[in-house]
Amino acid sequence: MTTGHVFIATSLDGFIARPDGDIDWLHEIDAAGEDHGYDAMMESVDGLIMGRKTFEKVLTFQDWPYTKPVFVLSRTLDADAIPATLREFIKVTTAEPQVLMAELNQKGWHSVYVDGGQTIQSFLRNGLIDTLRIARLPRLIGRGVPLFGMLETDVFLEHVETRSFSSGLVSSLYRVKV
Amino acid sequence: MTTGHVFIATSLDGFIARPDGDIDWLHEIDAAGEDHGYDAMMESVDGLIMGRKTFEKVLTFQDWPYTKPVFVLSRTLDADAIPATLREFIKVTTAEPQVLMAELNQKGWHSVYVDGGQTIQSFLRNGLIDTLRIARLPRLIGRGVPLFGMLETDVFLEHVETRSFSSGLVSSLYRVKV
Numbered sequence: 189m190t191t192g193h194v195f196i197a198t199s200l201d202g203f204i205a206r207p208d209g210d211i212d213w214l215h216e217i218d219a220a221g222e223d224h225g226y227d228a229m230m231e232s233v234d235g236l237i238m239g240r241k242t243f244e245k246v247l248t249f250q251d252w253p254y255t256k257p258v259f260v261l262s263r264t265l266d267a268d269a270i271p272a273t274l275r276e277f278i279k280v281t282t283a284e285p286q287v288l289m290a291e292l293n294q295k296g297w298h299s300v301y302v303d304g305g306q307t308i309q310s311f312l313r314n315g316l317i318d319t320l321r322i323a324r325l326p327r328l329i330g331r332g333v334p335l336f337g338m339l340e341t342d343v344f345l346e347h348v349e350t351r352s353f354s355s356g357l358v359s360s361l362y363r364v365k366v
Numbered sequence: 367m368t369t370g371h372v373f374i375a376t377s378l379d380g381f382i383a384r385p386d387g388d389i390d391w392l393h394e395i396d397a398a399g400e401d402h403g404y405d406a407m408m409e410s411v412d413g414l415i416m417g418r419k420t421f422e423k424v425l426t427f428q429d430w431p432y433t434k435p436v437f438v439l440s441r442t443l444d445a446d447a448i449p450a451t452l453r454e455f456i457k458v459t460t461a462e463p464q465v466l467m468a469e470l471n472q473k474g475w476h477s478v479y480v481d482g483g484q485t486i487q488s489f490l491r492n493g494l495i496d497t498l499r500i501a502r503l504p505r506l507i508g509r510g511v512p513l514f515g516m517l518e519t520d521v522f523l524e525h526v527e528t529r530s531f532s533s534g535l536v537s538s539l540y541r542v543k544v
Contacts, residue, residue: 200500200523200540201514202380213520312506322378326525326540328490330517336379339508342391345378347504347534356525358538362378362504 190292191318192237192302192311195229196335197357200324203332204305209245217325220355224323230256234297237288237311240265242304243278252277259288261307285314309337312364319363320345326356368470369496370415370480370489373407374513375535378502381510382483387423395503398533402501408434412475415466415489418443420482421456430455437466439485463492487515490542497541498523504534 197214198204205211217224235257238246243260246253252274260280270278281288292300299318302311311317322335345362352358375392376382383389395402413435416424421438424431430452438458448456459466470478477496480489489495500513523540530536 324538326523328514328517328521328523330515330520336506337508339506342508343506345504345506345534347530347536350528350530350536352525352528352538356523358525358528358536360502360530360536 190234190289190297191299192289192316193229193233193299194302194308194317194320194322195226196303196308196321197323197325198335199327199329199332201328201330202335203329204335205245205333206329207332209241209333211245213327213329214325217323217355217357220353220357222353222355222357224353224357224359225321229301229321230254233299233301234292235259236301236303237261237307238302239304239307242307244269247271259292261285261288285311285316289316305333305335305337308335312336312343313339315364315366317364319348319361321359321361323357323359326358368412368467368475369477370467370494371407371411371477372480372486372495372498372500373404374481374486374499375501375503376513377505377507377510379506379508380513381507382513383423383511384507385510387419387511389423391505391507392503395501395533395535398531398535400531400533400535402531402535402537403499407479407499408432411477411479412470413437414479414481415439415485416480417482417485420485422447425449437470439463439466463489463494467494483511483513483515486513490514490521491517493542493544495542497526497539499537499539501535501537504536 237259240262258278262280263282265280344365346365348361348363350360415437418440436456440458441460443458522543526539526541528538
């Protein structure tokens, strides 16, 4: 079965963005020029799944940052919102997480990068996440969009490894226990 | 000035207790028999400050675990709630955080262990925390009492060091930047 992988940065208090979606506070870490493993992770996956909010945020970036196929989970997104130059890379889908993962499995995908707070939470609740790499910035922002959300039952993880960087970023890799 | 120090364990999703205050899920880590630095930290401080809820939780333990003086922040706690055998170690105070820290400074205290979610948040907002050691357990519990809360402005931290343990616990020490 295709495995889902999370690779995300949060504030020390667990937020992935400010309440308005602002992620400018993350840029100081990018500026440090350290290799936090993003390129290697991106190389290892067959493509991406993200929620609409994350997709719309990425669309505001100067350049489209992905070279691999992207599935956007949305019931409301208008296909016209996707720039014509990107339509061959991006598919909007209303499929439930399990259904989408089964479709990707059929397509021969081994692994997929799952991004966006609500999408990650939904995939976790559905047992569709295999690993999470969480990079914590040394900053408390006090409020915002949380990485994690409600769960019906505890999720047990195996700690694989942790690396820390001069910038103050601490990156931990966990595998979800099944 | 007396410095405040946090030493606390949280779930990977940032909770220090379940919604009803239950911390049984922390015991698997205690059972691992690893030295996470608690004794050294406790040795280094002159005493403790905690909120009423934390105090009432500690009172349910089989034995009173502290040998150093404890200040309990409360406007409602009845002195009769304190067992007679503990009254020489425990003082209930309604002092504001800054006032209490100034009093401790007058008494010659160099450092104090600050415990309990609301108390930690209040001391952070008032700039009274010098270091935080946060130990993350490899488990998501989905809901509960959060370690961190609202802040008026970002709090910038310096990452000092991170250690990980066979149990899966990852412990990071931060110093608050001033």
